[in-house]
Amino acid sequence: MPSLRQRVLAVSRTLILTLAATLLLINLAAILYGVFMRYLAGGAPIWTDELARFLIIATVMLAAGAVWVEGGHMRVALIERLLPRALARVLNLYQWLLTLVLALGGAWFSYRYALSVGMFTTSGLGISRTIPLMSLPLGFALLAWHALWYGPAPLPTITEEVA
Template identity: 60%
Template sequence: MSMFRDTLLTLLGRLTTGLGGLALMMTLIDILYGVVTRYLVGQAPIWSDELARYCLIASALLIAGNVWVRGEHMRVALLERHLGATARRVLLAYQWLLTLGLALAMTWWSWHYALSVSYFTSQGLGISRTIPMLAMPIGFGLLALQVLIYGPRPLPQPGIDDADTVSEASS
């Protein structure tokens, strides 16, 4: 089960990071296009800033789950390291349930929000506002899925876990 879970998390991580990277690349291309047109023509297309904003939000939300699973998000784990085994398990279960609950709540709320703005069109792109807003429930849903699969176990601690691996390998 553990090998299947880790394989699934790795595949989901690669997929979401790839999609997030694609959205980030679109942001970069769009911003460069806006700069070039401002320089050459004197103004950028009205849709350029809007597309960059939507792509940047999508990239951050898409990779959130993989960042959480790898323990690379900003957090304070001091208490986690100094508790006894039982108290640590309780704290890890609490953190996991809280993260899962918040991700599920945000998925539900953002889904309803994205659908509620379907009658409005974006100013620059002229598309239904639902389309870019769907990045929120998709991102939070993927975060919830990855948190659920990961389970209530300790998150890796980059830097600390890496140092332990290096010191174990050298001894």
């Protein structure tokens, strides 16, 4: 039977990746609409480019924590494999703490920044800049959430099979 930690991570990853996939589909629809309007209807509304840009940033930020837990991000784990087991554990603890500190710091600073630009509006959508920028602190907070639940264990690595 899976532990509470594993269940929380599985449910959280599933929900977040589903939300990120939905945002990606909306992004695709906005881009296709913009292309259709530009090349077939004679002129695209300016908001399609801006919406696509905000959606791709939100998609990446929301999915970052789930991808980090799966080991699907770009990293080199060579040092971990070459170190003795005790030193590898220390390195894993260091990486975990660094991830937590950077994610929490990113959440805090990006939240403060998103609130500070609330008086400005976006050029295409005409909404407060705070709304699209809130994907940054949310994404960093989700990365910290996933890292906290994952703990200082070694991250999974994706290995290539040699034919």
